[in-house]
Amino acid sequence: MSAAPITLVCGFGRCGSSMVMQMLRAGGMPVTGEWPDFETILGIANGSVSALEDSYNAGRATKILEPHKVAPKLRPGGYRSIWLDRDVEQQAKSLMKLLEVGENRRNRRALSRSLLIDRAQALKALNRLGPVLELRFEDILLLPRASALAMAEFCELPESAIDAMAAAVRPRSPMCAMGRDLEADLVEQGAPE
Numbered sequence: 001m002s003a004a005p006i007t008l009v010c011g012f013g014r015c016g017s018s019m020v021m022q023m024l025r026a027g028g029m030p031v032t033g034e035w036p037d038f039e040t041i042l043g044i045a046n047g048s049v050s051a052l053e054d055s056y057n058a059g060r061a062t063k064i065l066e067p068h069k070v071a072p073k074l075r076p077g078g079y080r081s082i083w084l085d086r087d088v089e090q091q092a093k094s095l096m097k098l099l100e101v102g103e104n105r106r107n108r109r110a111l112s113r114s115l116l117i118d119r120a121q122a123l124k125a126l127n128r129l130g131p132v133l134e135l136r137f138e139d140i141l142l143l144p145r146a147s148a149l150a151m152a153e154f155c156e157l158p159e160s161a162i163d164a165m166a167a168a169v170r171p172r173s174p175m176c177a178m179g180r181d182l183e184a185d186l187v188e189q190g191a192p193e
Contacts, residue, residue, distance in 0.1 A: 004058040004059035005058070005059070005078055005079055005080045005130065006052070006057045006058060006059075006060060006061075006062060006078060006079050006080075007024070007029070007060070007061040007062070007079075007080050007081070007082065007155055008061075008062055008063075008064050008067065008071075008079055008080070008081040008082070008126065008129070009021055009024070009038075009061055009062065009063045009064070009081075009082050009084070010063075010064050010065070010067040010081050010082065010083050010084065010122065010126060011065065011083060011084035011085065011086070012065060012066060012091065012095075012115055012118065012119075012122075013065055013066075013091075013094075013095050013098065014086065014091050014094035014095050014098060015065075015084040015085065015086045015091060015137055016084045016086060016135075016137035016140055017038075017063050017065065017084055018036055018037045018038060018063070019137075019140065019168070019169060019170075020082060020084060020135070020140070020151070021033070021037075021038040021061060021063050022035065022036060022038075022168045023140075023144075023147075023148060023151065023165040023166075023168045023169065024061045024151065024155065024157075024165070025038075025061075025168075026161075026164045026165050026167065026168035027148070027151075027152060027155075027157050027161030027162070027164055027165040028157065028158075028161050028164075029059075029060070029061050029155060029157060029161075030059060030060045030061070031060060031061045031062070032057060032060050032061070032062045032063075033062070033063060037063075038063045039063065052064075052070075052074070053074065053075070058078075061155075066118070066122070067081070067122050067125060067126055068118060068121040068122040068124075068125045071122070071125035071126055071128065071129055072125050072128075074129055076128055076129050076130070077129070077130060078129075078130070079126075079129040079130040080130045080131045080132070080133070080154065080155070081126040081129065081130065081131070081132045081133070082132075082133045082135060082151065082154070082155075083122070083123060083126060083132050083133070083134045083135070084135055084136070084137060085119070085134065085135070085136050085137065086136065086137035086138065086174075087137075087138065087174065088112040088115045088116055089108065089112055090174060090175055091112075091115060091137075092108045092109075092111040092112045092115065093108060095111060096108065096111065131154070133150060133151065133154040135147060135150065135151070137174060138174040140169060141169065141171070141172065141173075141174050142174075144165075144166040144167075144169035145162065145163070145166040147166075147169075148161075148162045148163075148165035148166040148169075149162050151165065152165060
């Protein structure tokens with residue numbers, strides 16, 4: 001592993017990981033994946049980690065959802081992680097909307113329980129790799145500059161990056177919006193310069 005750590009941006013789907021990747025990119029940090037969602041073709045969803053451990057990723061931010069499935073396969077050291085939490089009811093609603101699954105109270109509760117159970121496993125796996133900064137989706141939306149400051153300090157980004165990182169946050173409610181997805185709107189707008 002290189003001396004420059006790989007920054008893992010982690011959580012479960014609909015946690016704000018794309019927003020954090022946009023913030024890090026705006027602050028000048030090299031990132032993997034394509035704007036606006038920064039999904040990668042590393043195959044990490046299927047457990048392939050060789051591309052992630054490639055020296056190309058040293059000093060970069062990489063988004064990994066469901067890290068408890070990937071992190072145990074990584075060698076400890078050389079990583080730092082940003083873990084994102086979100087109100088599990090809202091996260092479950094957003095996931096069901098994204099997957100176009102009929103939203104009902106029973107399914108939402110089951111998904112919410114699953115998110116809570118898997119959270120402990122994911123954080124344990126990430127803590128084994130290196131330091132972890134825990135942030136909440138709702139706090140990033142409410143306090144983007146304070147969240148940007150915490151991320152900049154954690155990722156050793158210059159103080160001058162903080163305002164650009166905070167400006168990357170699109171003001172909105174933390175509640176799951178029923179309707180068009182924000183990322184679809186961002187794709188239409190195109191990547192910022």
